[in-house]
Amino acid sequence: MSSSAHTAVATPGVPRLAQHFASLEVQNHAARLGMWLFLSTEILLFAGLFVCYGCYRYLFPEAFAAASRHLDLTMGTVNTVVLITSSLTAALAVHYAKEGKSNLVALMFGLTIAMACAFLVIKGFEYSHKFEEGALPGPYYRMQAVQLPGVPLYFTIYFLATGLHAFHVIIGMSVLVWLMIKAIRERNFGPNNYTAVELGSMYWHLVDLVWIFLFPLLYLI
C-alpha cells in the first residue's frame, strides 16, 4: 500500500505529514481505512475459490471426504500452529512499535519471517509428497487409491487455494522484511509513528486468517 509510504520518517518519533493531509490523525485514519479496503479485496479474491470449494464439495461430498483423508494432517496442523504463532509475533511487533522499542519490533518481525519460511518449507514437503502420489489437479490426477468423480476437482482446488495462499505468504514476508529493515535502520517508531508497522502486520494477519479457514476445509472434512 502506498499509504504506508506516507509515514516515511523525517524527524524521529513523528512521521512526515504529507502536504495534502489536514493532520496526522487524518493521515493515519486514511491509511487504516485504505488498508481495510485493500484487505477486503483480498478476502473477495479468495472468495472465488471458497465458492468453488463449497459448490463442488456440495456436489461430491464423499469424494471430498475421501480426498481430504489423503492430506497430511500432522503437517497441516503444524503449519497452522506455526502461522498462528507468527501472527502473535506480528501483533507483538505492533505493540512494541507503539512503545518505541525498535529492536524488539525488528526481533518480532524476524521471528515472524522465520516462521513464514518454516511454513513454506513444510508446504513444499507436502506438495512434493502429493506429486509423488500423483494426487494432482484434473487431468494429471494419477492416484489409483481413490477413484471417485470429484476427487481431481478437489486437488485442483487444493493446489489453487494453497498456491494462492503461499503466494500471499511470500508477499507478506517481503513487506515484513522491509519493515524490519526500517525498524533497524531508522529505529524511530513510537506512539505517534507506528502505522506502517500496524498495516504491515494487518496484512500478515489476513494471510493467517485465510489459512484458519483453509485448514479445516481442506484437511479435516
Next chain:
Amino acid sequence: MSVANESHQEAQNMEHHGSGRYWLVWAALLVLTLVTVITGRMHIPNFALAVALLIATVKGTLVLLFFMHLIDHKGANRLVMAVSVLFVLMMLAMPMADFATRFRPANPAGSHLSDLPDLNFLEGKTGAHGSTGGAHGAGGHEAPSGGHEAPSPSGH
C-alpha cells in the same frame, strides 16, 4: 468539522493496551486448533462441517478483533469487513441453491445430485483418461438416446 471529528475519534480509539491480550488470544487460537483437529478426526456424521466452520469462525473473529485491532478500528473499517463477508456468503449461497434445485441431469455427472455416470470413473479409469479431447469426453452421455450416436471420435 465532520472529517476532523471522524479521524479524531479514530485516534482516540487507539488507546494502548498491555501485551497480555495478545498472548491470551494466541493461547485461545492454539486450543481451538487442537479442538478442531480432534473433532475433525472424529468425523462426526452430519455436523463435522458445521463444527469445523464454527470453530474457524471463532478463530477468525479473534484474529480480526484483537490481532487486527478491529475492536479499536470502529466505523467504516468494520462496515467494510461486514459487507465483504456478506457478499462472500451471498456468492456462496446462490450457486449452491442453484445446484440444489436444478433439473437433476443438468448437474455435473457423477455427483450425488445427478443420475448420469461420470465417464472418467466408469470402470476405474484414471481421471487422466477424460483429458483426451477435453469436453469430448462428455460425448458418451448419449447413452439415454438409445445409442444412436457413433462413439465419440475422441475415444479413438
Next chain:
Amino acid sequence: MNPSSSTTAEGVLPAHDAHDAHHDHPSYLVDGTTIKSWLLTVDHKRIALMYLVWILLFFLVGGIFAMAIRIEMLTPGPTIMDAMTYNRTFTLHGMIMIFLFMIPAIPAVFGNFVLPLMLGAKDVAFPRLNLASLYIYLAGAFLALWGMLNGGLDTGWTFYTPYSTHTTTTVAPVLFGAFIIGFSSIATGLNFIVTIHTMRAPGITWFKIPLFGWALYATSCIQVLATPVIGLLLVIVSGEQLFHFGLFDPARGGDPVLFQHLFWFYSHPAVYIMVLPAFGVMSEIVATYSRKNIFGYRAVAYSSLGIAFVGFFVWGHHMFVSGQSTFDAGIFGVLTMLVGIFTAIKVFNWVGTVYKGAVEFRTPFAYFCGFLFFTVFGGMTGIAVATTSLDVHWHDTYFVVAHFHFIMVGATIMAFLAALHYWFPKMFGKTYHEGWGLVSAALIILGFNATFIPQFLLGNYGMPRRYFEYPERFQALNVASTAGSSLLAFGFIIIAIYLTYSLAYGRASGQNPWRSKGYEWLMASPPPTHNFVGPQPTYPEEPHFYVDPKKAEVPDVV
C-alpha cells in the same frame, strides 16, 4: 511510456496561454512543462488529463472496431472480413470499450479531476497510488492489446467456458491484461472511498457532498468489492486454457454454469460501475443548467448506494436459460426489479429538479435530454429483459445488445460528453463553440437511436448476437442500424474537431462560465497546481443552492 509522454504533452500544450484564468498562482497546466513533470506528477488534475488522453485514444480504437462490425453486418454473407476476423473484432470491441473505456472513463478522468475540488481537498488521499493506477492501467491495456493483435481472442468478452478453455486463439495474455487493469480499477476506487471519508474540507458534511461524489462513492464500493472476483476468475480461466485443470470443464466434473455465476457476480455490478458515475454527472448538470437545488437530494444519494448494494444480488438474470434452476431464476428475477426502482427514483428526481427551475439549454443540457431518454427506455427494456419468461425469447439476441447499448453505453456516452463540455472550462479555462456543440449533440443522440432501435426489433425478430452471417430476412434492419451508426461516427468527428480547435483558440472562460453553485467552481479555472492555496473556501450552503440570498429560507430537507 514515450508515446504517452508526447501525446500527453501535445494534448495540453495549446492551453499554455490560459494565464488569464488564474491570478497569482500558475495554473496546473503551465506549472512545469517538462515531459517528466507530467509523467511523474502526483497532481490529481494532471493524472486526470493523462487518463483523458489515453481513454479517448482507446475509445477511438473501439469505435473503429464498432464501425467494422456494422459494415460487416450490411450483408447476410461475408462483407469485408471472414468469420474468424469478425469473431475477433467483436471480442476486441467489447474488451476495449468495457475494460479500457467505459469502466475508467468518468471516474478516472472527471472523478479524479473534480472530486478533490468538490470536497475542498488538496488532492486525493493517496496521490502516488493514483499515479500508479494510471500506469497499471496502461500496462494492462498494452498487454491485452498485444495479445489481441498476436493471435487474437475470439471468445467474446464473456470468456464462457468451455469454449474459452478450448479455443485455439491466445487467451492468456488478454486475460492477464484484463486482470492487471482490474488492479488499476481497484486502486482508483479505494482511493476515492478513502478520499471521501477523510479529505472533506471543514463544513462539508456527508449530506453536503455533491451528488457526483455520492455516485463515485457507490461506484468505488463496487469496484473494490467486485473486481477481485473477476481477477481470480480470469487467472483461473487462463490457467485452464494452459493446463486444463478442469475446474469449469464438464469433461472433468466441473460446471460451466458455476463459471457464469462467478463471472456475472463481477460483470453485472460492473455495468453499474459504468453507469453510476454517469448518473452522478447528470445530477450536477441538471442542477447547474436549471439553476435548482436537486429535487430530493437524499433520495438520489441513497439510491446510488441502493443500486450499488442490490446490484450485487441480481447477477443470475443473465442466466435464465443457462441451465440455472427455476428457483434461482425467481430470486434473481424479483431482486432485479428492485434495482429498477432505484433508477426510477433518480429519473423522477431529475425531472423534478427542472420543475420551477430556470433552464438554460446548453450543450451539456442537450446531452442530459438524450441521457434521460436512454436511461428511461434502456432501463425499462432492462426490466423487460429481466422478466423471466420474456428473457427466454430475448436472451442472447440483438434485443439484449440494443438494451445494454442504450442503458450502459448510451447513458455513459451522454454523460461523458456532457461532462467533457461542462468541465471543459474548468479543465482548460477555455470555452467551446456552443453552436457546433448543439449540432453534434443532436447528431449523436439521433444517430444512437437510429443505430440501436433497429437492433431492438432485430432481437424481437429473433436474430441472435455474435452472428457473422445471418438469414436474409434480417438484412433490412441491419442496414438501417449501420446507417445510424455512420451518423453517430460523424457526430463524434465534429466534436473531435471543434474541441481540439477550442483547446487551441477557444476564448478564455473565466472562473465560472455557467454561474454554477457546484463546489468545484469555487476556485480558479483552470485551477492552480496546489488546490486552495490561500484561504480555504467555506461551505455555508449545500451544493447547487440557487435561492435568492435575500429570501433564503431553507425548509428542512427530506
Next chain:
Amino acid sequence: MSNLADKILFLPERASTFAEKVDNLHYFVVGVTMVSSIAVGLAALFMFFRYRRRTPNQATEYVVPNLPTEFLFVSVPLVFFLLWFAIGFRDFVFYTTPPKDTYDVYVMGKQWMWKFAYPEGPNGVNVLTVPANRPVRLLITSRDVLHSFYVPAFRIKMDALPGRYTQAWFEATKPGTYQVLCTEYCGLSHSKMLAEVVVLSPEDFEEWLKDQKRGRLAGRQDALADTSLVPPVARMAEQGQKLAGSQGCFKCHTMDGAQHIGPTFLGMYDRMEKLEDGKTIRVDEAYITQSMMDPGAHIVSGYKNVMPTFQGKLQGAETAAIVEFIKSLRTANVREGASQGPAYEPIQ
C-alpha cells in the same frame, strides 16, 4: 390489433402455446415502456419551455419533495415491475416444468450442427420432425462447447451443456417449418449452426415414423434397392456414420475439424482441395467414392498416401451412406424460407 403490433415489433409468427403467453406479456411491457418514456420526455420538454431562464443569474425557489411524492416515485413503478415479474415468472414456470405425457426427443448440439434422436429409433441431422398439438420435450446436450437451442417461432431457448441434459418443452400449434438457431457463441461457424423444426399434423407424423421404420428395414438389405421409399438424407448419413465407425475411418479422420492422419470430415464435402500435383479438385461424391476405392489416385497435398483401399469391403449402398454422412458434416447447412421437411438429395 395484435397483427399490427406484431408488424411494428417485428415479432415472428407464433407457433406454440408458450409463444402466446410470452407475446401477451410482451405487448403489456413494451406498451407501458413506450408510454412512460414518452410521458417523461413530454414532461421534461414542457418544463424546459415553461421554466426557461429569464435572467442570467435568476434565483429559483427551494423545492424539495414531500414524503408522499417520494412514496409515489417508489410505489408506482414497483407495482408495475412486480406485476410483470409475477406474470412472467408464472409463464416461466410453465415453460420449465413439462407436462407428464411429453414426446421426448434427444437433442445434441456439436460444432456446428444439431442432431436429433427419437426414442423409437429414427435420427436426424439439422431436421427435427415433431407432431403438432402434442407436448414435445427436448432433452438437450452438447458434445463440445456451450450451444443454445432457439426457435423464435416457439419463443423457446435453452442452453446445451456438454455432458449434461437441460430440458425445454413446447407444444406446436400449427404444422409448418420453423427455423432453429444457435444463440450461445460456439466458435467459427456459430452463425451457420442452423436447423429446422418440421411440425407435421399428428397423422402425417405417424406416417413419417412408419416410413422411418420401413426405411431402416430396407436399409438393412440395401438402402437403394427399393426406390419407392427413398431414405431421408438424415438417416442415410446416420447409417454412414455408424459404418464409418465400424470401418475405423475415425482412426484417421476426425469429425470435429481437428487435423489428424487424414483430412477431417468436417466441412470436407464441396471443399476445393489442393492436390500434391498442384491441381485443385472439388470434393464431390465422385471424389469421395474414388478415394475410398482407390485412395492413391488423388492425394490432397500435405497428407501421406497411407489410406487402405475399401474396394470390396464396402457395398455400394454403404459407400453411398458414408458419402451422405460426410456430406452431412458440411458446416454450411442454411436453408432459407419454407422448405418441405428433410430435403432429398439424389446420390450420383
